[in-house]
Amino acid sequence: MDAARRVGYPVVMKIVSPDILHKSDVGGIRLNLGDDDAVRANYVSLMQDIATKKPEAHLEGVLIEAMAPKGQEVIVGMRRDQNFGPLMMFGLGGIYVELFGDVAFRVAPLTRQDAADMIHQTRAGRLLTGFRGMPEADVDAVVDAILRLSKLALDFPQIEEIEINPLLVLPKGKGALALDGRVILQA
Incomplete structure (x- = not known):
């Protein structure tokens, strides 16, 4: 208590x-x-x-x-591929990531435009931009999160995998909150 x-x-x-x-x-x-x-x-x-x-x-x-405020749940992450290196991921998060499989991938390093393109190629991107009268979410905060994970993956090659799920995206200008996550290091 x-x-x-x-x-x-x-x-x-x-x-x-x-x-x-x-x-x-x-x-x-x-x-x-x-x-x-x-x-x-x-x-x-x-x-x-x-x-x-x-x-x-x-x-x-x-x-x-x-208790976190209301927002949109997305997933951001990285998996290290033996051939391509750090493979960045974005999509619908929470319980929906496995249900819908709405995920985009890019090879790091990423530019701001790469990260934004990942977001906008998914259904999650439509939700974040104010679908059907919903408030617009802080897409810039998601772009920043993807770019930071990309840099982390490049700076620390011993990281095999990073996943933030869910990343709670708040209304525009309010940021995002990592509600759960995991990091897997090379054995």
Whole structure:
């Protein structure tokens, strides 16, 4: 409860385990917890869900974070290809990345125009530009995130893979927030 009070309600609770890649698949995320009672009850149910759905997982604990504002979820990342080097990725994020497979790729290094083109060649790009009356999202923040990952991949060849999913894109001028991510280093 102390962590939730320090962060300030409402909060998000996430399982921390190196054995659980997709937390939502095993019930490892609880959203919009508004008070101590909700945190307590959801901790118990989260642990029960993990024990049922992924009993072999090594659990390191739970992470308590501030509930993020509303925005569009995208994925940005990099996979190192043996032939081409760092291959940058952008697409619909959260649970939708695997459902729709709406992803664009480019070989690093990237220019601002390359990153913008990646965004605009996807359905996610249409969502970010204010589809059907939705507010325009901060596309510049996504371009910046892609370019920073591209530079990181070039500067650190020992990184095999980076994934930020979801990257929550806020309204235009408000930036973006990395809500979850992973980095895989060469063995």
